[in-house]
Amino acid sequence: MIITCYQCTSDMEEVRTDVFKCPFCGYQVRQLSLSPEITQADIEAAAANDIGKGHVVERVKRYNWPIEEAITETVRKHEKHGNWPEIAEKNDIAKHTYYARVKSGWSHERAATDKVDKKKTPYSKRGVTQC
Known part of the structure; x- marks a missing residue:
């Protein structure tokens, strides 16, 4: 061409x-x-495999996947934290605190179960007392 x-x-x-x-x-x-055309039959086959239309279109148009692979390859689920954030909330630990602890190297279990030390606030670290 x-x-x-x-x-x-x-x-x-x-x-x-x-x-x-x-x-x-x-x-x-x-x-x-x-780029190949995605038919309604392809969308229905993907739906039978629990793959949404958006995933199929993105895989074919953006990432140049073959249609057959785009409608059969399962979508990965990212369950990095599992149910640890919910356990943390039950232990009166905020989710953002849990995520910050894991990001800084804590294990999931320790981040979700170790109580928050209320004495260590940002103000007391700087030598300023709260009113």
Whole structure:
């Protein structure tokens, strides 16, 4: 396929199957018509596999997945913390405190179960007392 540069009217080189670049002026263009069409049957097959339409469209259009793989590969669930934030709230530990503790290297269990030391407030650390 020959595509002519919009700026200098010379023939463009194919960088990838959907990207063309002019060797003279450096102008790049992406051809969007090469992406495969997603049919209603594909959407229904994905729904049967518990994959939403948005995931299928993003996988095919944005990440260039084959349609067959986009409708069959399960969506990863990120359960990094499990139910530890809820346990922390039951122990009167705020969620943001729990997340800050885990981010600073605490284990999930310790971050969710160690009580908050009320004496260590930001004001007492700076030597200022609360009124």
